[in-house]
Amino acid sequence: MDKNHPRTGDMAPEEFRQYGYKVVDWITEYLMHVEEYPVLSQVSPGDIKSKIPTQPPQKGENMADMIRDLDEIIMPGITHWNHPNFMAYFNSTASAPGILAEMFSAALNVNGMLWKTSPAVTELEDVTLDWFRQMLGFPKDFWGIIYDTASVSSMHAIAAAREQAVEFNFRQKGMAGRGEVPRLRLYCTEHSHSSIDKGALAMGIGMEGIRKIPVDGQFRMIPEALQNAIEEDRGNGWYPFCVVATVGTTSSTSIDPVDAIGDICNKENIWLHVDGAYGGVAAVLPEMRTIFKGIEKADSVVVNPHKWMFTPIDLSVFFTQKPEVLKRAFSLVAEYLKTGEGSSVQNYMDYGIQLGRRFRSLKLWFIIRYFGVEGIQNRIKEHLNLAKWLKEEMAASPDFELMAPVPFSVVCFRFHPDPVKDVQRVDELNEKLMNNINATGELFLSHTKLNNQLVLRVAISGIRTERHHVEKAWKLIRQKSQELL
Amino acid sequence: MDKNHPRTGDMAPEEFRQYGYKVVDWITEYLMHVEEYPVLSQVSPGDIKSKIPTQPPQKGENMADMIRDLDEIIMPGITHWNHPNFMAYFNSTASAPGILAEMFSAALNVNGMLWKTSPAVTELEDVTLDWFRQMLGFPKDFWGIIYDTASVSSMHAIAAAREQAVEFNFRQKGMAGRGEVPRLRLYCTEHSHSSIDKGALAMGIGMEGIRKIPVDGQFRMIPEALQNAIEEDRGNGWYPFCVVATVGTTSSTSIDPVDAIGDICNKENIWLHVDGAYGGVAAVLPEMRTIFKGIEKADSVVVNPHKWMFTPIDLSVFFTQKPEVLKRAFSLVAEYLKTGEGSSVQNYMDYGIQLGRRFRSLKLWFIIRYFGVEGIQNRIKEHLNLAKWLKEEMAASPDFELMAPVPFSVVCFRFHPDPVKDVQRVDELNEKLMNNINATGELFLSHTKLNNQLVLRVAISGIRTERHHVEKAWKLIRQKSQELL
Numbered sequence: 001m002d003k004n005h006p007r008t009g010d011m012a013p014e015e016f017r018q019y020g021y022k023v024v025d026w027i028t029e030y031l032m033h034v035e036e037y038p039v040l041s042q043v044s045p046g047d048i049k050s051k052i053p054t055q056p057p058q059k060g061e062n063m064a065d066m067i068r069d070l071d072e073i074i075m076p077g078i079t080h081w082n083h084p085n086f087m088a089y090f091n092s093t094a095s096a097p098g099i100l101a102e103m104f105s106a107a108l109n110v111n112g113m114l115w116k117t118s119p120a121v122t123e124l125e126d127v128t129l130d131w132f133r134q135m136l137g138f139p140k141d142f143w144g145i146i147y148d149t150a151s152v153s154s155m156h157a158i159a160a161a162r163e164q165a166v167e168f169n170f171r172q173k174g175m176a177g178r179g180e181v182p183r184l185r186l187y188c189t190e191h192s193h194s195s196i197d198k199g200a201l202a203m204g205i206g207m208e209g210i211r212k213i214p215v216d217g218q219f220r221m222i223p224e225a226l227q228n229a230i231e232e233d234r235g236n237g238w239y240p241f242c243v244v245a246t247v248g249t250t251s252s253t254s255i256d257p258v259d260a261i262g263d264i265c266n267k268e269n270i271w272l273h274v275d276g277a278y279g280g281v282a283a284v285l286p287e288m289r290t291i292f293k294g295i296e297k298a299d300s301v302v303v304n305p306h307k308w309m310f311t312p313i314d315l316s317v318f319f320t321q322k323p324e325v326l327k328r329a330f331s332l333v334a335e336y337l338k339t340g341e342g343s344s345v346q347n348y349m350d351y352g353i354q355l356g357r358r359f360r361s362l363k364l365w366f367i368i369r370y371f372g373v374e375g376i377q378n379r380i381k382e383h384l385n386l387a388k389w390l391k392e393e394m395a396a397s398p399d400f401e402l403m404a405p406v407p408f409s410v411v412c413f414r415f416h417p418d419p420v421k422d423v424q425r426v427d428e429l430n431e432k433l434m435n436n437i438n439a440t441g442e443l444f445l446s447h448t449k450l451n452n453q454l455v456l457r458v459a460i461s462g463i464r465t466e467r468h469h470v471e472k473a474w475k476l477i478r479q480k481s482q483e484l485l
Numbered sequence: 486m487d488k489n490h491p492r493t494g495d496m497a498p499e500e501f502r503q504y505g506y507k508v509v510d511w512i513t514e515y516l517m518h519v520e521e522y523p524v525l526s527q528v529s530p531g532d533i534k535s536k537i538p539t540q541p542p543q544k545g546e547n548m549a550d551m552i553r554d555l556d557e558i559i560m561p562g563i564t565h566w567n568h569p570n571f572m573a574y575f576n577s578t579a580s581a582p583g584i585l586a587e588m589f590s591a592a593l594n595v596n597g598m599l600w601k602t603s604p605a606v607t608e609l610e611d612v613t614l615d616w617f618r619q620m621l622g623f624p625k626d627f628w629g630i631i632y633d634t635a636s637v638s639s640m641h642a643i644a645a646a647r648e649q650a651v652e653f654n655f656r657q658k659g660m661a662g663r664g665e666v667p668r669l670r671l672y673c674t675e676h677s678h679s680s681i682d683k684g685a686l687a688m689g690i691g692m693e694g695i696r697k698i699p700v701d702g703q704f705r706m707i708p709e710a711l712q713n714a715i716e717e718d719r720g721n722g723w724y725p726f727c728v729v730a731t732v733g734t735t736s737s738t739s740i741d742p743v744d745a746i747g748d749i750c751n752k753e754n755i756w757l758h759v760d761g762a763y764g765g766v767a768a769v770l771p772e773m774r775t776i777f778k779g780i781e782k783a784d785s786v787v788v789n790p791h792k793w794m795f796t797p798i799d800l801s802v803f804f805t806q807k808p809e810v811l812k813r814a815f816s817l818v819a820e821y822l823k824t825g826e827g828s829s830v831q832n833y834m835d836y837g838i839q840l841g842r843r844f845r846s847l848k849l850w851f852i853i854r855y856f857g858v859e860g861i862q863n864r865i866k867e868h869l870n871l872a873k874w875l876k877e878e879m880a881a882s883p884d885f886e887l888m889a890p891v892p893f894s895v896v897c898f899r900f901h902p903d904p905v906k907d908v909q910r911v912d913e914l915n916e917k918l919m920n921n922i923n924a925t926g927e928l929f930l931s932h933t934k935l936n937n938q939l940v941l942r943v944a945i946s947g948i949r950t951e952r953h954h955v956e957k958a959w960k961l962i963r964q965k966s967q968e969l970l
Binding site (some may be wrong): 009010011013014015016017019020021023024025026027028030031032040041043045046047048049052054055056057058059060061063065066070073074075076077078079080081082089092093094095096097098099100102103104105106107108109110111115116117118119120121123124126127130131132134135148149150151152155159162168169170171172173174175176177178179180181182183184193194195197198199201202203204205206207208209237239250251306310312313314316329330332333334335336337340341344345353354355356358362365366368369370371372373374375379435446447448449457463464466 | 498534562567605608690691736825
């Protein structure tokens with residue numbers, strides 16, 4: 001192959017096969033040796049950029065050169081989400097069946113905007129989401145759709161909640177400049193994910209339209225406080241339109257009491273959205289279903305297989321009992337998108353902002369089938385056990401304190417050696433501890449703030465995370481903390 | 486491997502390699518034989534769903550069984566966007582380097598929400614978007630970000646336009662229930678894509694807040710009509726905040742005069758967003774750069790490599806001269822997302838609704854490098870030539886009429902045999918013609934309406950579409966039209 005030959009058509013199939021094998025070999029080696037990379041990339045800002053030409057090549061280049069550059073330039077700048085000691089944020093790991101499904105999806109390259117533009121995309125999404133609904137123990141009338149991210153799922157929930165206030169006819173008349181309509185209020189807590197605030201801002205609710213309800217000592221929304229806030233706001237001319245409860249908050253994985261919140265929302269006729277993006281997956285275990293107690297009172301819920309169910313990013317599942325409200329908010333069928341099937345088919349484009357839709361259900365199908373419900377349950381159960389083990393280790397260690405309950409697989413803690421009493425000094429110690437740990441490349445932790453104190457988090461949810469990885473993490477945490485003294 | 490063995494860990498690496506090779510072989514065969522499939526899936530509603538169990542498997546299944554089911558159940562329900570005779574909508578074809586890059590992205594499975602969470606994702610996005618900017622001839626100060634779809638890109642443009650009206654402080658106070666602020670108006674034409682309307686609805690603008698500006702005989706926005714509308718609206722208390730011009734409309738690929746519209750927007754201090762999702766890619770040809778004349782007056786523009794630049798779905802590029810306004814609209818940094826790099830790095834999560842971000846720039850990098858700028862230019866030029874050829878064939882044929890100019894690679898036409906004078910009868914004939922053609926599986930066309938008449942569209946933009954495919958399409962169109970008489 002001439003390196004400088006300008007290409008017009010696609011790569012020849014046999015060349016694709018040759019490089020396809022190479023990429024499969026590369027991925028196989030990567031998955032076998034992922035633990036040998038530093039978890040957190042150790043490059044400095046600008047390092048990667050400085051190695052890439054500032055202008056695009058005029059002539060076509062060799063695939064082999066590109067793979068070499070991936071190894072030499074890109075790989076040092078990768079933070080390895082697949083590493084079993086990636087324990088920051090919420091993990092997201094790619095399982096092999098998920099990767100294989102993504103290969104098919106990339107090659108088929110279909111857009112499932114309409115049933116017609118690939119009936120299998122629409123129908124497989126329909127079936128796999130019903131599988132997933134059953135796995136989580138959700139009621140039969142939860143209708144599902146796949147979006148890219150939980151941010152987008154929750155934004156759609158807020159849009160549907162706004163649309164439910166039909167009396168204001170926002171769809172027709174818009175929101176601004178209308179003194180005859182009230183200001184809108186959405187309720188969540190300071191522990192709700194930032195995407196709820198972002199979604200509310202996008203939907204024109206404004207920061208003042210977001211009311212943070214107080215939480216109890218375990219960072220859970222206090223239903224009575226919600227009830228009081230709603231009444232107070234109604235008295236002051238606000239229009240309460242949406243409540244977001246979280247099952248597994250980002251900071252501490254606390255669980256808002258959906259059941260009690262649902263009673264209030266149903267009585268007050270307010271849309272209840274439940275954000276179970278991370279924690280929701282735990283409901284595949286029957287003994288964990290209590291996390292969603294009262295879910296039948298919710299209008300919508302989001303659970304992300306790309307967080308704790310070994311699915312390559314992105315795949316967020318949104319369920320709602322009111323798809324017709326969502327459809328009213330987003331359905332707009334241009335002439336060029338009209339098809340002849342009428343109401344005999346479902347066109348997912350009617351239920352969202354995005355017209356283009358990748359074939360995402362294929363990876364969900366592959367993952368559920370390859371592991372089976374039991375395989376997924378076993379893995380989740382093991383993560384819960386590992387977190388329990390780490391929690392108990394920390395509880396038994398005088399230099400550490402647990403900063404939140406551990407209902408899922410995230411442990412929130414602080415290094416707090418006895419002599420250090422100054423609160424700010426403890427914060428500094430823990431920040432230094434985190435940075436020193438992350439700089440080793442052996443483990444990647446992240447932090448948050450709880451009760452205004454800096455807290456470190458260990459999230460255990462990677463498919464390749466085994467007991468010895470958690471033991472190694474705990475050993476490193478102890479070792480690095482001792483070095484600080 | 487025991488078929489019924491419950492799995493807890495991931496697939497063994499050697500099993501991944503084995504099936505990875507199989508999938509590569511599958512894709513190779515698929516790319517070689519894609520023309521042998523019917524372009525448009527020929528299944529009926531429910532056909533696919535009826536073949537899939539209604540409950541998820543409890544035990545893990547074999548990968549081989551899943552690939553067999555993909556062949557037997559899924560493939561009949563695929564409409565082949567990669568087929569060289571997929572000429573409906575705007576095509577989207579997956580090139581081999583794009584597929585290979587998607588394999589790497591799926592395996593690495595990183596989330597580029599923060600610089601830190603994979604510096605290479607942020608820095609490669611930065612570099613490749615600057616390459617793409619240069620390829621399109623856009624000014625230096627166009628800053629870029631990758632979103633999933635043009636719908637989301639344009640929604641962000643509308644959000645930034647709304648944020649630019651800082652005097653109303655929508656970010657803080659929200660939009661509803663505020664009689665002291667004016668109603669907002671967005672301007673586009675009836676030929677703008679439906680995603681503009683959807684984005685405006687999502688942003689709380691409402692249908693009445695969308696004013697469709699009249700078009701000329703070639704379906705292009707009339708700048709004087711825009712100027713008059715803005716003045717009239719201001720006089721009536723509206724607040725004009727956003728204009729959307731389209732370079733390559735969906736129905737007819739008409740080109741709104743960006744230069745003249747830009748003058749009006751700059752003078753009136755209104756955000757100008759340019760939707761070049763499909764047509765914009767043509768600007769890689771220097772002789773086509775006139776389509777974007779005046780682009781330096783625009784605040785933002787969207788161009789989709791996943792439409793006409795051989796990139797597997799999804800990858801939409803959004804450029805703006807005012808990233809700080811976009812950031813003000815969307816930046817919200819939760820404690821758990823704070824990192825130590827400060828302003829020395831760019832965190833793309835600050836510029837959008839989505840926190841989760843796949844490693845999309847990798848495919849753009851691979852595609853630009855593999856084909857080179859010249860390779861991409863040659864392919865685009867060939868598509869323009871093929872469309873010109875088809876246009877001339879139709880112009881010379883007494884039974885057909887061209888319904889719009891052909892500035893890009895889409896030909897809008899009608900079968901209009903001389904004896905048929907009744908307008909409705911011509912619509913029916915053409916609808917039947919389209920359905921008959923699509924039912925053959927040899928070619929997939931779509932329709933639109935122009936001047937209230939049903940019009941058929943041939944879009945030529947697949948990487949595997951050669952002259953003989955266009956000749957075949959034209960032959961089939963003539964043959965099926967003759968059969969109708």
